[in-house]
Amino acid sequence: MKFLLHPSQTVALAFLMAILFGTALLMLPLAQTDGVSAPWLTAFFTAVSAVCVTGLVIVDTGTYWSSFGQIVIMALFQIGGFGMMTAATLLGLMVNRSLRLRTKLISQVETHTLGLGDVGSVARLVFTVTLLAELLIAALLTLRLHLAYDLPWHEALWSGIFHAVSAFNNAGFSIHPDSLMRYATDALVLLPVMLAIVVGGIGFPVLHDLRAKRHDPRHWSLHTKLTLLATGILLLGGFLVLLLFEWANPATLGPMNLPDKLLSAAFASVSARTAGFNSIDIGAMTHESWALHYFLMFVGGGSAGTAGGVKVGTVAILALLVIAEIRGRSDSEAFGRRVSLSAQRQAITVLVLGSAMVVLGTISILIHTDLPTDKVIFEVISAFGTVGLSTGITAELPPFGQLVLTVLMFTGRVGIITLAASLALGERRMPFRYPEEHPIVG
Template sequence: MTSLLHPTRAVALGFLLAIVFGTLLLMLPLAHAGNQSAPWLVAFFTAVSAVCVTGLVVVDTGTYWSTFGQSIIMILCQVGGFGMMTAATLLGLMVNRSLRLRTRLVTQVETHSLGLGDVTNVAKVVLGVTLVSELIIAAFLTLRMYFAYDMPWREAAWSGLFHAISAFNNAGFSIHADSLMRYASDAFILLPIMMAIIVGGIGFPVLQDLRVKAKDPRHWSLHTKLTLTGTGLLLIIGFVAVLFFEWGNPKTFATMSMSDKLLSAAFASVSSRTAGFNSIDIGAMTPESWALHYFLMFIGGGSAGTAGGVKVGTAVILALLVIAELKGHSDSEAFGRRVGPSAQRQAITVFVLGSALVVMGTLVILRSTDFPTDQVIFEVISAFGTVGLSTGITADLPESAQLVLTALMYFGRVGTITLAASLILGERRMPYRFPEEHPIVG
């Protein structure tokens, strides 16, 4: 029993219990638009996708689920994005002003707090930023949908709230069958959603750092500097590449005005890294754009936020390692700081295991379906990166393949976090060292 209470296992177990509970609720007749019980696989797949803030679906969220069912999905997205242990920490603070050491350790694992003293501060930042951001975005979207699209107040408010929570938690669920394609030329809808995606996906430790040390960027932690730099570069690369690859595509950008092309390219760059919304038809994009999405979805967003993937920090650390090796330097350096060897080992391990999961998932699904390899790869990386974008084959996959996707979503949301935390918690100095040799590499 003691082993189950290990912080890393507690995080994984928390997400698993939320999935089970969500599945049971979605199987209730009240959750189905037709007032009948949803099949267990549909309910299970949807619950996993919601808790893991992915957004892949096998049924249309807006028509298949009742308002009660949509509410359950929205709550699961909030819980999954907010974090099981963070929520437990805040509840504990409400009951008790002091937290037990085990509670602090578990929350430290999930939020990637740098020390036990940071836990309560980060938890409070998570709560404050989440609620304020979601309410502001929801209010903005509600007003826009009411005045610009003639929606009744109740419908506009529900749509605004649902999409705000889904966007901030990088979940990608939409109650519209076409996701956000109907708003492809509406900057007053897409820009607020983009802001919610970025703020939610950049990572709460970064937000905490920005809040405390906003006046002097020189005092930001190396993690914050690497995450912000990597995020900025990925957003620019994604924007320019999508614009280039889709510019003459008659099924996407070719018929758009210049401003709409710029808006759609920017939205695709932001959403493709973890959010899962789309303002253009993903299935109609060029093969080059799909390949670009492989790259962006696999990296994902910032650590200890609502984003998925192997994380921006991991990718940047690996890039610094490669640059140092090419230059012949013994240390990886950035912003006047050295990247510690343990962080480098952790980044390599997370990247390799993430790649292995994607490869294995792709091979297993290819054995059970006739869909083209590029579409299967897209689906697998989208699931592992908890992105939620799809070329349109999710619902048509056999049950075995859908179950593989649920496993990838779960490991993508929990596995890499748990892995990184277990490496940190389990690190210890050996009482001896073996003689060193240098095997040939390359």
């Protein structure tokens, strides 16, 4: 009897193999600047963070790892971002058409806008988008770094490529010890990075929908409309709240002039949703800003993209459910469409399990450390949301705490997507229904 893995199991196994392979490469003496083998936990943590496009690190990427090590890390988060975009898109197609994947996938999304003949078609389209976006951003960054900062062409090119690939894949890795704080007032560096973060994190189905029907938004799918609306609200809301809380903070936005404050607040709002770069000191932010980051990091970006979190689509569906309940309506509706009950149940499941992971991760680390609770919570949500922002305690955590973060990164990156797909693909109609009752709520 032939044993067939569930598609979601195949995705998880593929990412696990990439992590183990990356760990082995990073343990080679060639990967370390000192020419000695890196400790297994350092290599493993870095590989998990790279493949899961998170960006949390326990050693400085630019000084600890050699050129070979940095290339390996970049390759890992490129594989992680590209692989997840492709896998999530394919799983999404399977969900939308209730098909089983064997050797080919012949399917379209519910609006028939995504006519993809097979697995190779999806991969080629994702590859094209990824390559063009990364090349454009890399070119812009390279020119800016050479012309404005007098970096030699080879250094400017490497920095431009590394940060462009990291930004598009929402990986958050930087070869600078201060991330992008040295460019906090340079719009020609931060704006291209922000563009790459948004394009990579919005999700491939949305990008395809925008390209295919850019002249007629009325024909966009409900998923695209919800994702764009929720993303806009989160970006604008995060920007305004960060301005409010950090405006007079002498360690962040306080000393800056108005244009620089606006730029840094906008960059922080974009990056907080899963990119992991920072142009101001995260550890010096107010506790109110940390609380905002908890929410933004937990939500994340769009489905089938390089972003992490429980996804904006999930939160949008839950918001529609709450609005419908408040208005006394039995259906959740938006843009003239009704959200299916199965999608609502899946959104609730993802949110509850994601919250449970954050709570369990926080408790597990607090048992083994005396670090402040708010900083531990920040670190846990950053790991689960595959964000990569840190208040600076990652390297201070005990080995057990760092291993907990690796589990959270893997689960947050691979688990949420495969869980959602498994729930949808495993849905089946029961031949009977029990009598209905209404338990007391609240």
